[in-house]
Amino acid sequence: MRVVMLAPPGAGKGTQGTLIARHFDLPHVALGDLLRVHMSRRTPVGERVREYVMAGELVPDELVLELVVHGLRGTSDRGGYVLDGFPRSIPQARQADHILTELGLAPQVVLHLAVDDDEVVRRLLARGSLENRLDDNEITIRRRLDVYHTVTAPVLDYYAANSRLVSVDAMQSVDAVGEDVLDALETLNPDVTRLPAAGDVLESCG
Numbered sequence: 001m002r003v004v005m006l007a008p009p010g011a012g013k014g015t016q017g018t019l020i021a022r023h024f025d026l027p028h029v030a031l032g033d034l035l036r037v038h039m040s041r042r043t044p045v046g047e048r049v050r051e052y053v054m055a056g057e058l059v060p061d062e063l064v065l066e067l068v069v070h071g072l073r074g075t076s077d078r079g080g081y082v083l084d085g086f087p088r089s090i091p092q093a094r095q096a097d098h099i100l101t102e103l104g105l106a107p108q109v110v111l112h113l114a115v116d117d118d119e120v121v122r123r124l125l126a127r128g129s130l131e132n133r134l135d136d137n138e139i140t141i142r143r144r145l146d147v148y149h150t151v152t153a154p155v156l157d158y159y160a161a162n163s164r165l166v167s168v169d170a171m172q173s174v175d176a177v178g179e180d181v182l183d184a185l186e187t188l189n190p191d192v193t194r195l196p197a198a199g200d201v202l203e204s205c206g
């Protein structure tokens, strides 16, 4: 199964992505984590993206796309992937459809975690003081939310039009969100061939 997670910052993409990956035994590719590894190792990519990440802006598409294609390479042999943090704009979604389809890696399910802005700010400020993430300060959080609403949220309509979208209420506790996420994906999992329910068999026999 190839799953893309789409959500505002602080909705729990990392936590739920890890849960999905473990449950379905899939590799978890998190764009933000990849960028932070580059930044902490001070690679050329890390040095190029630092300014954007620290300001809460999206980093340039060509850098992101290269990381995505590299991160997803080989995932078809591993049953698919959970991709968190990409696409984050309509141009990225179009690129994902174009390039990933060519590679046989187009997303099959788009999972949206729905959470409101006040809760996002509350969660990220709490995480900032625990994990020392430098983009979890109030100014950058507000900017990341703006970017989400103006640039990323339209991607939901893009996928809804292709009926690949499922939305889960992420205002609940971590465990309750996890249960809803796994239920939704179990139901949608395109890799599972379901046996018809007894009622369906009877009905089809007339």
Ligand code: AMP
Pocket: 009, 010, 031, 032, 033, 035, 052, 053, 054, 056, 057, 058, 059, 060, 064, 084, 085, 086, 087, 088, 092, 135, 144
């Ligand atoms: P995240 O850990 O997913 O909240 O991402 C942290 C930061 O990494 C974002 O605020 C952006 O600066 C950058 N980033 C992550 N994913 C993308 C993406 N798909 N396109 C552009 N920038 C991204």
